[in-house]
Amino acid sequence: MPDTVDLSVIVPCFNEEDNLSELTDRVRDTLNGLDLSWELVLVDDGSSDGTWDVMSALGGSDPRVVGVRHERNMGIVGAWQSGLDACHGFFICIIDADLQYQPEDIGRLWRELEFKNVEIVQGSRNALTRKKDMRYYLSRGLNIFLNTLFSMDLKDNKSGFLVTRKTVFQDILHHRFDYNYFQSFIMVSARQKGYSYTSIETIFEERLVGESFVTPFPARVSILAMIDLVKAFFEYRLMARLDDGLEAFLAEHEPSRQDEPLTGFRSLLLRFYYLSMPLHHWLISSDVRHYYRQLKRSQWLGRDEIIEYQEERLRKLVEHAYFNVPFYRERMRGEGLQPKDIRNINDLKKMPLLTKQDVRGNLYRGLISNDYDHHKILKITTSGSTGEPFECYADKKQLEFRWAATKRSMEWAHYRFGDRQVRFWHQTIGMKPIQIIKERLEAFLSNRMFIPVFDMTSSNIEDTLERMRRFKPVLIDGYAEAFNLLAKFLKDKKVTGLGVKGIISSAQSLPADSRKVIEESFGCKVFDKYGSREFSGIAYECEAHDGHHIVAENYIVEVLNDGRPARPGEVGEVVITDLNNYVMPFIRYRIGDLAVAMDGRKECPCGRGLPRIGEIKGRVQSIIVGMDGQFIPGSFFYHVLKDYVATVRKYQIIQEDFGQISFSVVKGSRFTEQSFEKILSILGKQLGEGVNIQVKFVDNIKMVRTGKHMAVSSRLKIDFQDGSFKKD
Secondary structure, three states: OOOOEEEEEEEEEOOOOOOHHHHHHHHHHHHHOOOOOEEEEEEEEOOOOOHHHHHHHHHHHOOOEEEEEEOOOOHHHHHHHHHHHHOOEEEEEEOOOOOOEOOOHHHHHHHHHHHOOOOEEEEEEOHHHOOOOHHHHHHHHHHHHHHHHHOOOOOOOOOOOEEEEHHHHHHHOOOOOOOOOHHHHHHHHHHHOOOOEEEEEEOEOOOOOOOOOOOOOOHHHHHHHHHHHHHHHHHHHHOOOOOOOHHHHHHHOOOOOOOOOOOHHHHHHHHHHHHOHHHHOOOOOOOHHHHHHHHHHHOOOOHHHHHHHHHHHHHHHHHHHHHHOHHHHHHHHHOOOOHHHOOOHHHHHHOOOEOHHHHHHHOOOOOOOOOOOHHHEEEEEEOOOOOOOEEEEEEHHHHHHHHHHHHHHHHHOOOOOOOOEEEEEOOOOOOOHHHHHHHHHHHHHOOEEEEEHHHOOOOOHHHHHHHHHHHOOOEEEEEHHHHHHHHHHHHHHOOOOOOOOEEEEEOOOOOHHHHHHHHHHHOOEEEEEEEEOOOEEEEEEOOOOOOEEEOOOOEEEEEEEOOEEOOOOOEEEEEEEEOOOOOOOOOOEEEEEEEEOOOOOOOOOOOOOOOEEOOEOOOOOOEEEOOOOOEEEHHHHHHHHHHHOOOEEEEEEEEEEOOEEEEEEEEOOOOOHHHHHHHHHHHHHHHOOOOEEEEEEOOOOOOOOOOOOOOEEEOEEEOOOOOOEEEO
8 A cells, every 4th residue: 555545435344244345346436436546444343243354355355445453342433543543545534334325425525525615525314215213313303402502504413424634534533521422423523623514415225234233212322322412512512612732732742840820819810811801802712721721831841742743733734724725725736745745844845935925915815714714813904014014814713822822921021910010012003992992901900001102201201110110010011112211211310119020022122232231220131022913922032041932832933044944043034834823824934034043952941842043133123213302113103004004005214314204105005195194194293393204205115134124214323321312
């Protein structure tokens, strides 16, 4: 047998010696008529007749027929599992051996899978050919229960005749409880795990040879089925959540250590916070607590275990992208690639790089998954640090995973849920009223104070510090420019009494001298965060301050130089694969930043197995000086202009001198003078009275080394230590 075939037909067999020869002949004739490679896997599930002898003879005459033997009966699910372990197919078909399902219908299911944008095709039993006995009516009754309790819409949930990918069926068979007849719930499991499916009617005849394990009046089977139904209701309704696979991986790979759990009031507060999630977050439910707990454990896995998990997720992602995202299917076919060619991180280099231009040009032309649920996705819009509008989508599971990873990283900076925190941020710029309400409610429940970074000036900074003294935060996070300004004032005025334990700095990379001043001024360590609008937090510093730990459960990060992995200490381009965003996969995405590569074989002193990258080199500290001397971070302009993407397609803001701003604009598709004047009014108000904004309409804006447009930059040389600025 070859290492892989297109389709494996898996057939559980119990005392089926009289059916196997006909079954094999009909399967062979059907599959030989299709343009694919195949195998037939027959599983003898503890038969007491001559089933195994017949299997052995069939396998001896045709190497495509594979026999698997159980010494004792393990049930149909156990037989499926053994068949999956033995098979070589990328796709699998499950069918019974009793010839009630017709082997010729395998071809119909296969063709339906080829031409429908679904991951599972089920063959439902034709009611016209079925015997209307007690078993029939009990089966119909159970089907009504399944449709009602689990929001299904199938005519025959119990049908065990289907075609799907091997990995999909393996995932479907993973469940929490022990069932008597789990085969009744395979489609319920498929729906709960987010797989798309369809059903076609197939011929179902009476058994002619052999006996069914279900008697004509199956009282015992009915009772056991009802017990299963209760278990399934708990598993797939009351406890239902999309399983990212990390929980199952952790069950088989025990981390080297565990963090101390929250106790007492903090624990109760966190539980209430989870329960209220829908009130203060978009698309994030209380299920996020599961991801948070998983990430708290997975950070202590070893390096090799982290890689093993990433490669599991990578294989699943590539399969999904190939079969559900037209852009990737066409791209991979153009490169002569199939999902089976991408099995590990080293294989990723076979995939072409994805650029921002690819995303913009194909966003609504095949880059969004065919099977997305529009109720569970969020559109992310930003003008970006490049000054060119950018849109992408993230699904519910990814948003929840990102939130959990952010909370985990905050704990690396000595924060525990319930501690007071201050955030220097854009706060409510560009938000709708309902978003503002949610933001403020979340801040209240998480004990967070917002300080609008765009409003900070040298004249009001004393008031800001006094508010912080009264609040006594344990953690401060926000834009690096704000910390530079605050640190200067703290050092000059020798202000004390803040009691901060950690600072998380983002948006720009802090130079070493600025970082030193901040740490000395605040009396605590700075923890750098590397992130983006597309992915949120990508990598974070831990307490060892020896590089940035990648959120490896979420991302594979490559640092490339001339197309090869950069050597340790070498600067390379950051390329990201998002392992959990299935609505719009990012596979080998060129984010446009530069970073220093680190030796992946060396463990971090903190003991975490998460891989690391070094200093982020591709960030530009873009600070504009306003007319009253206030420092305005470049991120202010990003947040204003992201709401005017139809007016301004690209932009570049350069401060030529104090009071002199050059504003280069590539007009948007729906540019109007009225909307542009509104933009100028907002900018003029923030920059101050008397500022001279010189507008230049251009056709394009050139890129710099990182592949980004320098959206905001200043010719003024700013000294954060003495607050002076002069023309560079």
